[in-house]
Amino acid sequence: xxxxxxxxxxxxxxxxxxxxxxxxxxxxxxxxxxxxxxxxxxxxxxxxxxxxxxxxxxxxxxxxxxxxxxxxxxxxxxxxxxx
Numbered sequence: 083x084x085x086x087x088x089x090x091x092x093x094x095x096x097x098x099x100x101x102x103x104x105x106x107x108x109x110x111x112x113x114x115x116x117x118x119x120x121x122x123x124x125x126x127x128x129x130x131x132x133x134x135x136x137x138x139x140x141x142x143x144x145x146x147x148x149x150x151x152x153x154x155x156x157x158x159x160x161x162x163x164x165x
Contacts, residue, residue: 088140090137090140093161094137094140094141095137096161096162096163097141097146097160097161097163098134098135098136098137098141099163100159100160100161100163101131101134101135101141101149101153101160102135103163104153104155104159104160105131105135105153108153108154110153112128112131112132112135113128115131115149115152115153116128116130116131118152118153119131119145119148119149119151119152121152122148122151122152123148124144124145124147124148126145126148126149130145131149134149146160146161
């Protein structure tokens with residue numbers, strides 16, 4: 083459990099790692115992932131993707147769903163991937 087409301091907890095850390103792993107496995111640059119999420123109706127910048135992956139920004143549910151769709155995976159897959 084995070085110590086402060088903005089701190090990223092274990093599930094957020096796992097999701098950030100899973101997002102980066104899925105993105106690189108598919109050969110997408112952060113810019114491409116952001117563009118794909120934006121094209122799906124969830125405006126996202128490369129900075130947002132970078133901050134999520136580096137665990138400098140929390141990935142909210144809407145971000146997670148959009149990123150999962152852009153990667154072609156289930157949001158659940160990004161939450162349950164081993165750390």
